[in-house]
Amino acid sequence: MRLQIDSDALAGNWRALDKLSGQAVAGAAVKADAYGLGSERVSATLLAAGCRDFFVAHWSEVPALLRHVPAEAIAVLHGPNNAQEVRFARETGVRPVLNSLHQIGLWRNGGGGPCHVMVDTGMNRLGLEKADLSSELLSGLQIDICMSHLASADEDTSQNDEQLAAFAQLRSVIAARRYSLANSAGIALGGAFHADVTRPGIALYGGIARAELAGHIRQVARPEAAVLQIRTLQAGDKVGYNALFQADREMRVGTLAIGYADGFLRCWTGRGCFHWNGRRAPTLGRISMDLTIVDLSDLPDCREGDWLSAAYDLPSSARSTGLSQYELLTLLGRRFSRGGA
Ligand SMILES: *Cc1c(COP(=O)(O)O)cnc(C)c1O
Secondary structure: OOEOOHHHHHHHHHHHHHHOOOOOEEEOOOOHHOOOOOHHHHHHHHHHHOOOEEEOOOOOHHHHHHHHOOHEEEEEEEOOOOOHHHHHHHHHEEEEEEEOOOHHHHHOOOOHHHHEEEEEEOOOOOOEOOOHHHHHHOOOOOOEEEEEEOOOOOOOOOOHHHHHHHHHHHHHOOOOOOOOOOHHHHHHOHHOOOOOEEEEOOOHHOOOHHHHOOOOOOOOOEEEEEEEEEEEEEOOOOHHHOOOOOOOOOOOEEOOOOOOOOOOHHHHOOOOOOEEEEEEEEEOOOOOOOOOEEEOOOOOOOOOOEEEEEEEOHHHHEEEEEEEOOHHHOOOOOEEEEEEE
């Protein structure tokens, strides 16, 4: 199994988002192994494109990134939870995002240094609360980015303006070198949301977080699977677990080396489709753990060993499966080799 990554499209998406960010510069959310695409390759490509701010969630995600990206360009969103993580940040020069007074205390006790701060403006997930902002612990912190996160930027809702208003007040309360609010969808909300740095994730990888982004963003990731076996069915023959498909005519079918253990979940049953030389091979019957059966009727010249490409455009795949565009990428498993141009 291969996950083809189109590096040109990835770099192009970053440049498009950087441009759409107006006065602000675009960073990149590369947490969760760059949404499953492979953080080393992705971060090297984005660095070459001009990206200078990289956001991961966990400390364990830092070493892979450090092979390509300068330490001070790496921000760890979860922040430090113990003295060891503080020591790791200070030794490497990677910057923690401090989310609570507890984390600020840990950082100060460990010696402090340049850091970022997350403030909650209405999502109630991570970040300092309003009441925390007057704490003495904040004075003298070397804050690079003061950031907050939008809960519903993919919707048209008053919550966006409420969060923007709360964020605007922060400038007079927290002194930082830079301010940051927008994720991918937030970039499409317009200039008021851009501040100094934007933090796109899903749109870098081909996700259309809001309709305004369509036309700017290209597909980046394409799963491919090899044909292991081809057979000819007769009318009445049954296919796969629980015989969810039964042939009503003679038909040529192929078995592909991809299944739900690879993140090609059972919700693709009856919906999935693969492509080969511009022709379609719809899935037949239930998706198995390691295997998927497809209809090769329109691919008479396809042979065992050939590779088929899954139809994996994120917005339409999300609509047909009920999975989010984020899940469609982060699900893709470890058995994929990640490569491509
Ligand atoms: C994941 C994340 C992002 C990126 O969000 P997208 O919706 O993928 O663009 C930005 N900021 C924070 C704090 C995040 O956790």
